[in-house]
Amino acid sequence: MAGSKDFLTVADWPAEELRALLERARELKDLDKRGERPQTLLGRTMALYFEKPSLRTHVTFEAGMTQLGGHAILLRPEQVGIGSRETPADVARGLSRWVDALTCRTFSHELLEEIAQHSTIPVINALTDRFHPCQIIADLQTVAERADLDRAVLAYVGDGNNVAASLTLAVSILGMELRVATPDTHRVAPEVCAQAATLAEASGAKILYTADPVEAVRGADFVYTDTWTSMGQEDEKAERKKIFAAYQVNTRLLEHAPEAWVLHCLPAYRELEISSSVLDGERSIVWDQAENRLHSQKAILERLILGPF
Ligand code: CP
Ligand code: NVA
Numbered sequence: 001m002a003g004s005k006d007f008l009t010v011a012d013w014p015a016e017e018l019r020a021l022l023e024r025a026r027e028l029k030d031l032d033k034r035g036e037r038p039q040t041l042l043g044r045t046m047a048l049y050f051e052k053p054s055l056r057t058h059v060t061f062e063a064g065m066t067q068l069g070g071h072a073i074l075l076r077p078e079q080v081g082i083g084s085r086e087t088p089a090d091v092a093r094g095l096s097r098w099v100d101a102l103t104c105r106t107f108s109h110e111l112l113e114e115i116a117q118h119s120t121i122p123v124i125n126a127l128t129d130r131f132h133p134c135q136i137i138a139d140l141q142t143v144a145e146r147a148d149l150d151r152a153v154l155a156y157v158g159d160g161n162n163v164a165a166s167l168t169l170a171v172s173i174l175g176m177e178l179r180v181a182t183p184d185t186h187r188v189a190p191e192v193c194a195q196a197a198t199l200a201e202a203s204g205a206k207i208l209y210t211a212d213p214v215e216a217v218r219g220a221d222f223v224y225t226d227t228w229t230s231m232g233q234e235d236e237k238a239e240r241k242k243i244f245a246a247y248q249v250n251t252r253l254l255e256h257a258p259e260a261w262v263l264h265c266l267p268a269y270r271e272l273e274i275s276s277s278v279l280d281g282e283r284s285i286v287w288d289q290a291e292n293r294l295h296s297q298k299a300i301l302e303r304l305i306l307g308p309f
Pocket of ligand 1: 054
């Protein structure tokens with residue numbers, strides 16, 4: 001199965017493509033450490049469209065294009081007026097005539113799909129309400145730096161959100177092991193669990209869903225968390241703080257996973273989903289994870305703009 005022209009969800013690409021992407025990300029990081037920046041995207045342009053705030057995704061995509069010899073243009077919603085000044089389809093048609101790729105962070109995943117459907121250039125999901133696929137490629141690169149992907153036991157604790165959904169799909173495609181601890185009211189979306197179950201049948205992936213964070217992290221090699229309140233859910237913040245109170249990743253929880261490395265996609269809300277003692281502690285690899293956004297996205301850009309490796 002060949003990968004899609006776009007990267008809207010990790011499930012767009014089969015296991016061998018995801019593995020090739022991770023290998024290229026590792027290679028690009030090694031080259032960068034040696035001061036080498038291959039100019040593979042010389043003269044190429046990418047448009048970046050962000051409806052929500054971003055530090056990591058914006059900076060790493062823009063810096064990534066520059067490092068590969070290309071250029072990125074940041075578009076703000078008020079400049080473009082999708083849905084008010086022009087339809088999503090017309091914006092997609094115009095951009096397809098001028099630039100080589102389009103990366104979008106939209107609230108609605110359906111809007112991203114509509115833009116992709118009307119684009120002839122590759123469209124990359126920079127986070128929607130449902131998925132955050134680019135994040136997961138960096139996360140897996142970070143895991144692979146410390147463990148064998150085929151043997152690593154991952155635990156995710158917190159909200160069954162866009163990050164949890166993408167992680168679940170990636171694990172199910174790659175045949176890995178993941179335990180997901182969320183409150184019953186905030187589980188990973190049922191359609192994602194169903195898709196993951198089908199993918200896991202083919203790959204041999206093991207995925208456990210539980211409401212018990214201790215059951216999820218016991219003996220795990222990696223413990224991952226994300227904010228309890230995603231962008232767009234700010235009105236629910238106080239309520240979510242109560243719902244997720246038992247899901248904080250702290251030193252007490254990590255007593256059940258003493259060897260675990262700790263992951264967080266960032267931004268972190270200290271003393272909510274993660275304690276500062278853990279975030280700043282010796283098991284935390286969140287800054288490697290953040291760095292890998294840069295290298296993994298360069299691999300994604302090459303793969304989409306230039307074609308399969
Ligand atoms: N992890 C992540 O996507 O961070 P930003 O929201 O800052 O891009
Ligand atoms: N789940 C978070 C991820 C931020 C990178 C959000 O959607 O806001």
